[in-house]
Amino acid sequence: MASSQNRSDRLYALMEILKDGGLHRAEDLAAAMQVSLRTIYRDMQTLANSGVAIEGERGTGYRAKAVLTLPPLNLTEEELEALHIGLEVVGAGMEGPLREAAESLSAKIDAVLPEEIGGVSRGFGFAAYPFAETTQALQYLEPLREAIRARQKLRITSTDQVARDVRPLKLDYWGRVWTLGVWDETLGGFAKIRVDQIAELTVLPSLFVEEPGKSLKDFLAQT
Template sequence: MPRADRLVEMIRILRDGRLHRAEDLASRLGTSLRTIYRDMDRLIASGVPIEGRRGLGYRATAAVTLPPLNLTMTELEALHLGLAAVAQAEDAELRDAARSLSGRIDAVLPEDRGRAGGWSFATPPLGDAIAGFRHMASLRAAIRARQKLQVTLRGPDGAEAAQVLRPLRLDYWGRVWTLAGWSETNKGFAELRVDRITALRVLPQLFVDEAGRTLADLEASRG
């Protein structure tokens, strides 16, 4: 399994809020204990809200605290995207200001967020958040309207495949957005990395709750 996909799967496992031993993660993901430790360090250093340590276990938390503000992960992502965009501006003064502000935010993040690796401009292990951001408005609108989507996704091997999806929820886990929903094409729940969506078409069909295909069913399947 490619590292990027393994990291996404690791986050998916940890998001249930329970404590997971590194040994169990290694067995489930088919990799070594040493690789799990290395991947976990990388996730934490990149801002994913994970707490724990070697020998005890790891779990994901729901929010990042930035005194005196309590930020949700969505709010932190919005801040990250804004700073990242300004940091690419042609205006040198704005670029410097964005990096300076990033450093100040980094300095007050809690120690257990692994800030040693940097926050806003650390190398993102899970893809380009800005690339996926162009789809966010359409995805959020479709979820609210309960409108089906045709999503074309680029796989780890570079091949593209389209599927019809009932979008149920967007999640943000440290530099990557995922779209969860029911895939009518594959007849099962799917969790797609938004930064890998290459084409998106909002379909005219609406959907209603059906047993086995709801958000509650999705959450139950993650158990």
């Protein structure tokens, strides 16, 4: 039986595939992940239960997209992220009236979503396994944002104790998972780092300047 960490990695890989907005057959996903159809069906249900915007069903295929607006308010990506973070924190660490209030707020958000994406935010503020641990990433979000703005080099040590020096380029939030796009100076290439898998973050004394082949524009062209 695969470990929970392996399952978490597989679910993240599925999210990366699905978020292109295209329709993906379960058979193709199973082949890409080298698992059974039954496992893919279970994974899709797990993603949906965790609040990821999954559309589709067995026999037709699956797609996913992130929700970025809530009528009558128009929310920026950062505003939606802040709302998600607040509900995540309350859901993970509170009991009693505050948790009940967060559940009520989650239900109200669900009720005003556009009809064409109805239901995609079910359980909006409360992440189910295996993404409940993503709340551990909250401590790194602001330092990462500051490093991106300042073009500050970082040394990132992952939970498997691998350290690498990087140029932070882009912080993304999608479907419960934060990722950091970087130019990895240790490996000499672009990479995506899951923020919830950062064990230690060190700000290095040097800044970086934009260089051909290592810029955000180059990163986006390759992803």
